[in-house]
Amino acid sequence: MRLGKIIGNVVATRKDERLNGKRLLLMQPMRSDRTPAGSPIVVLDSVGAGASEFVLWVSGKEACNPFGVELPVDACVVGIVDQTHVVR
Template structure:
């Protein structure tokens, strides 16, 4: 899983079977100091994340498990909207 920020959305009128009613969002991975960290990904969203929100994204097989055994071509899934988080380190360290 990784922390990210939703920076946009993708509209696709034609999608593979099983992807009906899935909203697709563009997510920028973040480190825990909220700096960009890695390439953007397109993530499926069933929980209603919006542009500007911080989210938790699951990738690979764990993301597909959420579809109850259906074969869905999804590599990344938004699984949580982050309200806040706390680090045990001084943000200026490391």
Template structure:
């Protein structure tokens, strides 16, 4: 799993089989100091995350297994909305 921040939305009326009724968000992976790392990516969201929220994402086959169609072309999925996290003596809200 990765920490990420939701930075945008994707609207796509035409989608491949297995992606129907799936909300897509653009997420930016972050480090523990909330700094962007790597490239932003589109992630499936079934839990209702919103722009500006910090989330947990999973990628690859674990993300794909979250859909009804196990052969859907999903590569990333939001699996949790972060309320806060703590690293050593630092905490982040």
């Protein structure tokens, strides 16, 4: 899993019908020190993440879908991060 920050959203009227009603968010992948890592990607939200929130996300269609569900997505938010503790 990786960390990220919600920075916006994507509007797509014509799309795979399985995405109807789903929230597609624009997310900046982040390092654990909260600096940006690479370019923003689009993630499915299922935990109610809002703009500027620091999130935990996973990649891979299987990780994003409970068994038997078939959303055509490859990255999704699975948690809102309260804190990261580093104990090097």
